[in-house]
Amino acid sequence: MKTLDNATKIRLINISDFKQKQTIKEKIEFLLNFAILAPSTHNSQPWSFIIKDNTLKIVYDNSINIKIADPDNRYKVMSLGCCFVNVIIAAAYYNFLESYSYNEQNDKIELVIVFGKVTNIPAFYSNELFFQILKRKNSRGVFKSEKFNRFQLNNIKSVNIFKNIKIDIIDDNKKINSIASLTKKVLKELYSEKEFRLEWAKWIKTPFSKNMKGISSLELKPSVVLSPIIPIVMRYFNVSKKASNLVGTMIKSSAIAIVLSSNDLNKLSFIEGGMLAELLMLKIQSMGFQTSIAVAALSNPESKAKLMNELGINEEPIFIFFAGKMEESKYLSTRVEYNHILN
């Protein structure tokens, strides 16, 4: 029998297997299959899980530090927020969600889910979101010309669950083009810095890599012949033009840009930003569209200020992604399976 590759195996969860799980611990562990499918910066999967009685804590994996692309760890916190929401949705689907909470203490983030008797079905919950967890992916490529209609846009906007986070949906071509130009400019600057390329290269996997974290070089659209040497090329050569053009083209072709922003930023807003981002991406994918994250335009104060000015946003943007219809790529990201990271 052919053994399944990791990317396929982790998404082949038989959802009815939950019924056969006898103990609370087994049930919680089953839900971790959904947790690990969350998106994360550079596919770094910065989560660690602690199960005690009927409680799951999701905390940082302290070994993950992406100093240049994520100097203040905000994307790490957002990635935890994405992971958290996946567990909440899955627990609600199985009528197993008692409560959830999140807090920050001494610079430590703790996301807590209590399981058991259902007392809390979150207002944002729906079965369709649950089914999308297994299918969601961050698409990379060029969007087709298909647009969203008013009804769909309103449906996306209705997801907002946090009073502290604002959702802006940009569907104006001129504005989308200016986000593309700004992102390209920032990426060109970043890629021309050797330090940035060295850090990024560490997260790019060749087709022979056994590491389940990081992004496959094949996803970054080089020729199949070139892909094994992409990490080396990235390390030693300035690939700024090619890399920024790829992202610029994706943004320009998108039907909408979604910007999350806040005028009261703290660590908790990054958790909420991550939760909201994952909810929005699942929702949009349930409508048959694809999503693609590109946050580079937010990576320095100057470009952030320009973005706010061009889009007419007064709050500070914390996350940005793009959506539209895109040909499904065959590459799926890999994950470290939960039983290897349980604390």
Ligand SMILES: Cc1cc2nc3c(=O)[nH]c(=O)nc-3n(C[C@H](O)[C@H](O)[C@H](O)COP(=O)(O)O)c2cc1C
């Ligand atoms: C907070 C955050 C920031 C991200 N930033 C980017 C980005 O700037 N550019 C990009 O191509 N992907 C970005 N991603 C997407 C990740 O690369 C992607 O989620 C990861 O490789 C796993 O792939 P998957 O989402 O298809 O499962 C980001 C994801 C998160 C959660």
